[in-house]
């Protein structure tokens with residue numbers, strides 16, 4: 001990762017970046033959670049619906065079976081005295097077959113397994129003796145029975161609902177049975193298909209052995225299903241719902257319910273993909289609803305980031321150009337509306353103030369003669385330069401203590417220093433505001449009187465000279481000074497020429513006996 005790139009990120013971008021990332025992560029998380037909840041809800045609802053649907057159809061199937069058994073019981077009761085009356089048997093078989101929609105065919109079988117009557121007539125099985133174990137189920141049971149599927153003597157794949165015929169004193173005479181042709185239109189299909197969904201759902205029915213006795217794909221009827229947990233559960237008599245993968249590898253949401261009367265199981269199922277097909281559209285709708293508020297939030301964050309980072313950004317920009325004029329003014333004008341920015345602004349201003357004071361102090365120190373507090377040589381140079389640049393007229397008074405060497409020699413260097421200090425004080429007391437006082441050498445001084453004509457400057461020089469001469473100097477006694485005066489009128493001649501002329505005037509004053517002022521002609 002390139003960290004230098006990150007370091008260049010400004011606060012606004014950083015806040016924006018963090019806020020946008022957190023908003024997006026929160027939205028994505030919410031979106032994902034919503035997707036998962038919706039998905040679980042759809043699956044749960046579909047499972048519950050299929051369970052209820054399977055239970056409803058199992059109950060309906062049970063009712064149909066009971067009605068069929070009741071019809072057969074009625075006929076069995078009717079035939080108990082007529083089992084040897086061929087006409088009556090045929091009439092009853094026909095009535096039962098034709099009056100109700102319950103059976104595809106009806107047969108009456110004697111105790112000797114011979115078919116005594118059959119309807120429709122086209123079956124052509126009358127007089128046949130049943131022999132296969134499946135066909136003999138009803139005969140052997142001697143009780144109301146729903147048989148396992150088997151191939152009938154007429155060649156149909158059927159299951160039979162039968163009822164025994166007993167004499168009044170309990171002698172077994174045979175049974176009457178209604179057949180359901182499993183691979184043709186039958187009562188079961190009529191009932192089950194009426195409820196069939198068109199949304200990818202389908203249902204099937206298995207008998208107690210797991211053999212399909214109803215399936216929307218007719219060719220699968222008769223197929224035995226093994227290893228299916230749902231079939232195992234429903235044949236165990238349980239009502240419920242489960243997700244499973246069917247024999248074709250399709251994930252299904254299955255509800256199941258037992259048909260207790262026959263020991264069958266009804267399974268209603270729907271492909272999971274069909275159930276979840278609507279979820280994408282749903283989530284798109286959720287997204288579209290989230291979008292406006294999300295965009296609004298992002299805009300609010302962008303504005304907040306701008307608002308929060310603005311004072312710090314302005315402070316940073318101003319701090320970069322602190323050396324430019326007006327920098328402190330610009331910093332003062334920055335609106336630092338919150339605590340940290342306000343503290344930072346104050347700290348910058350305070351730091352800048354301290355720095356300026358320090359610079360100014362250093363500047364003063366480097367231009368000042370420490371013992372006297374007057375401008376030193378560097379200060380003088382700068383003063384001359386400024387005056388020359390401004391073209392400002394100035395009177396220059398150069399002065400020097402007379403016979404100072406003797407003072408030093410007689411009283412010592414320290415006493416000489418004190419005398420120099422006293423002279424500096426007297427010069428300050430004579431100076432007006434705006435005058436510049438310099439110590440240009442050991443015991444040589446210079447007074448610069450800006451905007452001053454020669455005559456008043458001469459007065460100043462004379463007043464100072466008289467004051468020095470009249471002022472007792474500790475240890476030394478009396479001290480005099482000589483002065484040279486010149487004026488620079490701000491012209492092209494140059495201020496240094498004027499300084500030279502004032503030096504020459506001083507020299508003349510010395511030569512003329514000292515304790516006097518000589519004036520250089522303008």
Ligand SMILES: Nc1nc2c(ncn2[C@@H]2O[C@H](COP(=O)(O)OP(=O)(O)OP(=O)(O)O)[C@@H](O)[C@H]2O)c(=O)[nH]1
Pocket residue numbers: 400401402403404405406408412413414415416417420441442443510514
């Ligand atoms: N005590 C002291 N003496 C200084 C200082 N600077 C220069 N001097 C001395 O001042 C004396 C200046 O002497 P000169 O310029 O030769 O002349 P002078 O004795 O003043 O005589 P004139 O100027 O001709 O009147 C020298 O002895 C320097 O050593 C200083 O800061 N302190």
